Amino acid sequence: MDIAEILKALAATLNDEGPAVEILPGEAAGSHRIDTPQDVPEGTAAVVRTSGSTGTPKRTVLPTDSLAASSMAAAEHLGTEGQWLLALPVHYVAGLAVLTRSLYAGTRPWAMDLAGSFTAQAFTAAAGELTDKVRLTSLVPTQLARLLEDPAPETIAVLRRFNTILLGGGAASESLRSSARSHGLNIVRTYGMTETCGGCVYDGKPLPGVHLDVAAGRIRLGGDVLAAGYLDDPAHTAERFLLDAAGRRWFTTDDLGSYEDGVLNVLGRIDDVINTGGVKISAAAVAAAIEAVPGVRSALVVGVPDPEWGSAIGSLVTGEATGESIRDAVRSSLGPAAVPRRLLQVPELPALPGGKPDRRAAISQLAAAGRE
Numbered sequence: 001m002d003i004a005e006i007l008k009a010l011a012a013t014l015n016d017e018g019p020a021v022e023i024l025p026g027e028a029a030g031s032h033r034i035d036t037p038q039d040v041p042e043g044t045a046a047v048v049r050t051s052g053s054t055g056t057p058k059r060t061v062l063p064t065d066s067l068a069a070s071s072m073a074a075a076e077h078l079g080t081e082g083q084w085l086l087a088l089p090v091h092y093v094a095g096l097a098v099l100t101r102s103l104y105a106g107t108r109p110w111a112m113d114l115a116g117s118f119t120a121q122a123f124t125a126a127a128g129e130l131t132d133k134v135r136l137t138s139l140v141p142t143q144l145a146r147l148l149e150d151p152a153p154e155t156i157a158v159l160r161r162f163n164t165i166l167l168g169g170g171a172a173s174e175s176l177r178s179s180a181r182s183h184g185l186n187i188v189r190t191y192g193m194t195e196t197c198g199g200c201v202y203d204g205k206p207l208p209g210v211h212l213d214v215a216a217g218r219i220r221l222g223g224d225v226l227a228a229g230y231l232d233d234p235a236h237t238a239e240r241f242l243l244d245a246a247g248r249r250w251f252t253t254d255d256l257g258s259y260e261d262g263v264l265n266v267l268g269r270i271d272d273v274i275n276t277g278g279v280k281i282s283a284a285a286v287a288a289a290i291e292a293v294p295g296v297r298s299a300l301v302v303g304v305p306d307p308e309w310g311s312a313i314g315s316l317v318t319g320e321a322t323g324e325s326i327r328d329a330v331r332s333s334l335g336p337a338a339v340p341r342r343l344l345q346v347p348e349l350p351a352l353p354g355g356k357p358d359r360r361a362a363i364s365q366l367a368a369a370g371r372e
Contacts, residue, residue, distance in 0.1 A: 082134025140355030
């Protein structure tokens, strides 16, 4: 099924002229198919599965009104609407959001070929097909890193042609953001999830109509962009979607953060803390320390089961920096307990189809390397 058919089905459900849709990956790489989910609440436009990066994917119910609120809030914040380049799978919320924003804006998106791995050449060719004066795209950090690694002049040219490049799906290292700035790219960092119809906090600030709160260190999100809940899963719905004393509805995330002076700072996931030998270490802090080392492109830090330490700090690293320089840098900035006991240099970090880091794959790689 091509993007034109998916757009047609989405347009019908958003206009109350067709059933709700659930976009799923097809048999061929990069392909998709549409199912019609049954017994969905009235007003449902789409059912989207969470990425499942750390657990079993949930089927999230997205109402038409929530998708509309998300699209309109993004357009209001950016101050413009335009033509989108689709570079993410549409069975995940970030890809779906590109299509719904295009439908509400009345513009025709262009989809790059997702059958193969993401490459700078494929992205550059697809971006060259855009015709609108205002051009937008949504990427994950892994994709932007590939685009900016020894980039060809034509790749930089098409990237500069985008009015805005939304960057979400995970933390972007300071070195990546610095590289983007050096090339004059307009990057907007986004934060959100399937349960909020995608990104709803841009550069740390909530979009119009989005409520943001940090309770006991845990990030909560509210507003018209919220999902209705999880299909056929009332227990998880009741656990995550709560009403406060004032009757306001919130989604409780798995992320820790601080919210000061109107700006959100995401500190990492709740399960990001690794207890190694009785010492609690932030995986995000270790990853940041590693990514600050000259020669490191990116890092993924996880806890690896260990018979002696309970969990050993493990890291997959891309780039040319030596293991010794990486360990010395972590020891200097965070202390000896934070130094990765398992360190593996790889060509690319493992990623889920939507581009998010695949932590379970990383644990498996590091565990296997430790047994060799």
